[in-house]
Amino acid sequence: MRPDGWYPDPGQSHELRYLDHDQWTSFVSDHGLVVEEPVAPRRRPRWPWVVGGLVGVLVIALGAAALVSVNRELDDLDVYVADLTTTTHAGLPTSTSARSVREYTADGYREAVLVPNTVEAAGIVSPTAHTVLAIKVDVVPTEVPVAAEFGVQCWQSETRGYGLLVSSDGAARLVSGSVPNGDVTTLDTATVDPLRPGVPRTLTLACDVVGDRGILAGYVDGTRVLTARPGNALIEINAGGVVVWTGGAAPASWTVTRYERMGVHNMPAGWRGDLG
Numbered sequence: 001m002r003p004d005g006w007y008p009d010p011g012q013s014h015e016l017r018y019l020d021h022d023q024w025t026s027f028v029s030d031h032g033l034v035v036e037e038p039v040a041p042r043r044r045p046r047w048p049w050v051v052g053g054l055v056g057v058l059v060i061a062l063g064a065a066a067l068v069s070v071n072r073e074l075d076d077l078d079v080y081v082a083d084l085t086t087t088t089h090a091g092l093p094t095s096t097s098a099r100s101v102r103e104y105t106a107d108g109y110r111e112a113v114l115v116p117n118t119v120e121a122a123g124i125v126s127p128t129a130h131t132v133l134a135i136k137v138d139v140v141p142t143e144v145p146v147a148a149e150f151g152v153q154c155w156q157s158e159t160r161g162y163g164l165l166v167s168s169d170g171a172a173r174l175v176s177g178s179v180p181n182g183d184v185t186t187l188d189t190a191t192v193d194p195l196r197p198g199v200p201r202t203l204t205l206a207c208d209v210v211g212d213r214g215i216l217a218g219y220v221d222g223t224r225v226l227t228a229r230p231g232n233a234l235i236e237i238n239a240g241g242v243v244v245w246t247g248g249a250a251p252a253s254w255t256v257t258r259y260e261r262m263g264v265h266n267m268p269a270g271w272r273g274d275l276g
Contacts, residue, residue: 082259084108100244105255112143112253113244121153123241126261134206134267135240136219138258141195144168147247150195150254154207155241156234163243164205164218164226170194174205174218174226187228192220200257206271209234217271224270 002019006029009017014028085108095102100120101112113120126133135152148168155161166172174187195201204219209230218226240261246252262268 081261083257084259085257101253107140108255108257109259110142110253110255111242111244112251113246114251116246116248116250118250119243119245121241121243123153123155123239124259124261125239126237129236129238130263131210131236132208132264132267133237133240134204134262134271136202136204136258136260136262136268137242137256138200138202139242139254139256140200141197141254143251143253144195144197145246145249145252147249148195148252149243149245149247150203150252151243151245152203152205153241153243154205154237155239156209156236157238160234162205162207162216162230162234164203165243165245166192166195166201166203166220168195172218172220172225174216174228176230187216187230188218188226190218190225192225204268205240206262206267207234207237209237215271217268219268219271224268 002022004020005018006016007019009015009028010024011017016029018025018027018029084104085106099113099115099118101110101114102122103110109122111120111122133154135154137152139150141150146168149165150167151163151165153161153163161177163175164172165175170192172190172192174189175184176187177184202219202221204222206215206217206219208215214230214234216226216228216230217224242256242259244252244254
């Protein structure tokens with residue numbers, strides 16, 4: 001019996017496929033990108049999900065381990081839950097560079113940005129495209145310098161998406177655009193409790209991209225604090241994830257302890273608010 005881990009894809013349709021207890025899983029990897037592919041998938045494009053620029057780099061890295069050992073409902077591709085404090089990540093890749101560190105520890109998935117005025121994001125590509133989706137994360141900030149922002153995102157592609165960002169001083173905002181490229185438009189703002197090292201927080205971003213009546217809702221610690229109509233900038237959502245954005249000081253870091261993707265049937269209560 002071989003150890004759990006990444007091996008050449010026996011079907012030769014991808015570079016690598018994950019082996020779990022001597023059984024091939026639906027998690028595959030190409031050029032460092034991990035996606036979940038259904039057993040009988042329909043062919044669909046795969047983006048490289050790496051964008052270089054002066055402001056930052058977007059790397060879909062969270063799925064490298066979070067997709068492997070999860071509690072999920074196999075009959076509902078909308079639903080995805082990963083408790084990152086209990087899953088085993090032995091042999092799975094980590095990422096370390098002069099800009100950032102991504103690593104799995106006993107506390108969860110740690111993401112640290114080491115350079116001022118830099119953004120780093122990591123996320124999971126969904127096996128299907130969505131028009132209504134929510135991403136919820138439980139996190140523990142560990143290093144929170146002045147002007148740093150931490151958040152959760154949903155993306156159509158590596159250059160188009162929405163985000164909920166919360167800063168070290170408690171400023172929260174819904175944004176549209178491309179955080180890695182620095183092309184960001186603020187859609188709504190609010191004030192919440194400041195982020196403090198060691199204090200657990202929960203961030204949720206609900207996204208509806210159905211035509212002009214699309215809605216974004218941002219929750220902090222279970223309370224809806226932000227709502228906006230983004231228009232129809234996106235036509236579908238293909239990925240969700242987390243982001244850390246440093247201001248003039250670094251490092252900034254947090255640990256993600258739980259990651260959840262919610263579909264149209266289990267969105268947060270009251271998420272449409274007054275715009276429904």
